Amino acid sequence: MFDVETSCSYKCNNDYKQVSPTVTTCGQRGRWSRRLGECKKVCPAETISPDVKQTVCTNENFSGSECTYECRDLKIGKIKRTCSETGEWIGQDFLTCKCDQCYGGNECQYVLKWFDIRAQVRKMDDNNSPTEVRYGDRLISCEADRDFIFNYDCTCKDSKVVDRYYCNNYLTRNQACTHALAHLLRNLVAQGIYEEPCDLGQSYSAC
Incomplete structure (x- = not known):
């Protein structure tokens, strides 16, 4: 049990990121001002070469987000990679942004x-x-x-x-x-x- 006007805060575990407010307060009617905060799995930032750029990410680096990459100077295709529920990027290998010899x-x-x-x-x-x-x-x-x-x-x-x-x-x-x-x-x-x-x-x- 918590007294009225008690405030509680939370912090996400490693490899998770907060997606809602971190503090909630017990109100006069015994209800919390906000529901318990939500944490979502995140993927680490990917290391990409200077000749590759990220064009779109549907939901930053949260799990389920799909990111699109393409070459900066060449128009030779795109790839998509997805942040999995386990916090790993999966999908196509990164582009080699160089033309074939000659x-x-x-x-x-x-x-x-x-x-x-x-x-x-x-x-x-x-x-x-x-x-x-x-x-x-x-x-x-x-x-x-x-x-x-x-x-x-x-x-x-x-x-x-x-x-x-x-x-x-x-x-x-x-x-x-x-x-x-x-x-x-x-x-x-x-x-x-x-x-x-x-x-x-x-x-x-x-x-």
Whole structure:
């Protein structure tokens, strides 16, 4: 029995969390001002990598809560994990927010290989018209010319970048533009403008 105006408080055991007021008082009519407090099982905070973010949790980290995770920078899927009644997270394994080797783009939809863009340059026509090269979602234009002693030079430029990349004194248009393209690729990768191709080491290091 408790005297009128007696107040009682409670505290949840370890691994449980309060979900209602913690203090109740015995009133004049012998009734408690609030029902006995409720504790719910909780799951520990999950450790996630910096490239993963939590988007939705239905009920914080209480048991029964379902949380959704996705990659911060890539659109390559979502996972769901649930806080179980035993206080453990269950469900799908966490995402690996990286594209497979030689792929890039926000959905890993592009093949990023030096050999692929080199092959595009090697299909250049014999005329002096510019050749367009695709690297991921970027468009590169390469244009060759001959000097007075009949050596070839070539300039390559990304459509969204001011700088031009130039190589000269080659016997063929193909050689000149392949080197100019490698020159552009290495510089824009170093500046963080381009994702690095998986075979960058196979490209020419300089003009």
